[in-house]
Amino acid sequence: MSTTVKTKWxxxxxxxxxxxxxxLLMDAxxxxxxxxxGPRPKPLLLAALAGCSGLDIVSILNKMQEKDYTFEIxxxxxxxxxxxxxxxxxxxxxxxxxxxxxxxxxxxxxxxSTERYxxxxxxxxxSTNIIVKIFINGKEVI
Amino acid sequence: MSTTVKTKWxxxxxxxxxxxxxxLLMDAxxxxxxxxxGPRPKPLLLAALAGCSGLDIVSILNKMQEKDYTFEIxxxxxxxxxxxxxxxxxxxxxxxxxxxxxxxxxxxxxxxSTERYxxxxxxxxxSTNIIVKIFINGKEVI
Numbered sequence: 001m002s003t004t005v006k007t008k009w010x011x012x013x014x015x016x017x018x019x020x021x022x023x024l025l026m027d028a029x030x031x032x033x034x035x036x037x038g039p040r041p042k043p044l045l046l047a048a049l050a051g052c053s054g055l056d057i058v059s060i061l062n063k064m065q066e067k068d069y070t071f072e073i074x075x076x077x078x079x080x081x082x083x084x085x086x087x088x089x090x091x092x093x094x095x096x097x098x099x100x101x102x103x104x105x106x107x108x109x110x111x112x113s114t115e116r117y118x119x120x121x122x123x124x125x126x127s128t129n130i131i132v133k134i135f136i137n138g139k140e141v142i
Numbered sequence: 143m144s145t146t147v148k149t150k151w152x153x154x155x156x157x158x159x160x161x162x163x164x165x166l167l168m169d170a171x172x173x174x175x176x177x178x179x180g181p182r183p184k185p186l187l188l189a190a191l192a193g194c195s196g197l198d199i200v201s202i203l204n205k206m207q208e209k210d211y212t213f214e215i216x217x218x219x220x221x222x223x224x225x226x227x228x229x230x231x232x233x234x235x236x237x238x239x240x241x242x243x244x245x246x247x248x249x250x251x252x253x254x255s256t257e258r259y260x261x262x263x264x265x266x267x268x269s270t271n272i273i274v275k276i277f278i279n280g281k282e283v284i
Binding site: 076 | 146149151164170180189190191218219220221223260268270
């Protein structure tokens with residue numbers, strides 16, 4: 001399958017990417033002449049990683065009849081200091097809240113995504129150390 | 143340096159990522175229960191790749207006094223057919239239009255970004271074959 005994203009330079013340090021029919025502005029860091037018209041490009045990798053695994057996990061938990069919860073993901077990246085500046089480590093925290101949650105189902109859903117299904121994770125882990133942590137109601141379980 | 147992106151599940155298959163203070167919705171493919179409230183997560187990698195190199199290139203060309211042009215980037219990815227579904231190849235087309243452009247400066251700026259400066263490119267090329275093509279006024283020059 002083929003996927004195309006078209007990105008146009010719209011002036012200054014702003015680029016407009018068209019993704020699945022949606023427009024996303026990206027802008028440079030103010031240190032590099034940007035004006036924060038949109039996010040920096042590189043942190044989009046962290047959103048893609050969270051979104052990819054998040055969708056897997058919600059889908060898997062739904063099949064397990066685990067439906068009554070809130071769910072957030074924090075992606076914290078540490079960068080190299082030399083060019084090209086890359087993320088050498090990403091800490092991926094999966095934060096679940098709910099009174100009827102089953103820890104075994106949560107752990108299984110997260111593990112299936114991060115180790116088997118999530119293509120973004122599979123791609124980024126070739127260049128980055130991805131550390132996964134799971135919290136249920138504020139308590140770290142893995 | 144540390145970078146954090148927070149992503150919340152907002153219901154159905156929709157996630158809201160906060161990146162540099164901007165909110166970006168992501169949604170699953172309609173085939174997987176999504177309603178196109180935002181882009182799919184994985185193509186964000188293609189936007190990040192284009193934006194990262196695009197910013198480098200505009201910045202380098204500016205230093206070279208090359209300023210009078212329009213500039214677009216097409217990122218075309220081919221996916222694997224097995225899980226995890228990843229991009230095995232990305233064709234990155236840099237499309238410049240302008241009457242006073244110098245081919246040598248364009249080629250140098252693109253090459254400096256894709257081979258030395260762009261961190262997103264450096265990360266993705268560990269898992270993906272990235273093919274770079276440059277077009278000036280519709281003519282392929284590399």
